[in-house]
Amino acid sequence: MNIRYFAWVRERVGVEEETIEVPGGVNTVADLISHLKTLDENHAAAFEEDDAIRIALDQMHVETDASLGNAREIAFFPPMTGG
Amino acid sequence: MQVKPLVRVQAEDFDAGEESRRLTEGRKDVGALVTFTGLCRDEAGTLSALELEHYPGMAEAELGRIAAEAIGRWPLTGLTVIHRFGRIAPGENIVLVVTASKHRRAAFEAADFLMDFLKTRAPFWKKEHRVSGDAGTWVDAKSGDDKDAARWTADPISSR
Numbered sequence: 001m002n003i004r005y006f007a008w009v010r011e012r013v014g015v016e017e018e019t020i021e022v023p024g025g026v027n028t029v030a031d032l033i034s035h036l037k038t039l040d041e042n043h044a045a046a047f048e049e050d051d052a053i054r055i056a057l058d059q060m061h062v063e064t065d066a067s068l069g070n071a072r073e074i075a076f077f078p079p080m081t082g083g
Numbered sequence: 084m085q086v087k088p089l090v091r092v093q094a095e096d097f098d099a100g101e102e103s104r105r106l107t108e109g110r111k112d113v114g115a116l117v118t119f120t121g122l123c124r125d126e127a128g129t130l131s132a133l134e135l136e137h138y139p140g141m142a143e144a145e146l147g148r149i150a151a152e153a154i155g156r157w158p159l160t161g162l163t164v165i166h167r168f169g170r171i172a173p174g175e176n177i178v179l180v181v182t183a184s185k186h187r188r189a190a191f192e193a194a195d196f197l198m199d200f201l202k203t204r205a206p207f208w209k210k211e212h213r214v215s216g217d218a219g220t221w222v223d224a225k226s227g228d229d230k231d232a233a234r235w236t237a238d239p240i241s242s243r
Contacts, residue, residue: 006138056206059140075206079223081224082201083178083207
């Protein structure tokens with residue numbers, strides 16, 4: 001699965017995007033976040049404030065209880081500040 | 084026939100006059116045109132630039148979804164949304180919304196709605212760069228923006 005990061009989430013993880021194999025048992029966005037936190041210190045720091053992170057699955061906003069299903073891309077970012 | 088909104092996400096500047104003309108030129112059915120331009124402030128001389136990051140693809144798609152929602156809610160004759168990305172200096176344009184309708188209320192309300200949802204739903208982030216040369220800091224989302232957006236969903240008649 002392709003993962004993209006934006007703004008301070010990207011800066012904390014240290015990469016703009018990465019591709020990971022989703023392990024068995026990881027079914028929802030929340031499961032994936034828990035898994036990413038175990039990867040290394042950077043990921044752990046990026047996801048430290050869970051509440052402050054917004055998620056898009058195949059470029060649509062979703063909540064953490066959303067199922068990953070067959071989505072190809074997931075993105076993590078702070079609340080939007082455009083306009 | 085339903086209007087097709089013009090949505091653009093670009094690094095280049097835009098011309099609000101030209102975009103307004105695009106929605107009125109050669110037409111006799113437009114009675115109201117509202118344009119909103121968001122500009123970069125210098126924050127009392129402390130800000131050297133804003134760095135606008137966006138999610139390519141999703142930014143256009145989300146602006147398109149918000150524009151389609153506005154077209155479904157108000158009888159518009161035309162709608163344009165342009166949002167810039169990249170480095171933007173104080174005094175420069177960031178965002179443009181133009182709404183056209185037969186009557187003013189629809190044009191005003193649709194523009195207000197678009198900006199409220201654009202600020203809370205469109206994937207753009209601002210980083211402030213200071214004149215002092217301090218490391219740039221990401222702008223925090225404002226809870227007031229969420230409240231503004233909620234006006235359009237919670238009991239729309241009585242709360243306005």
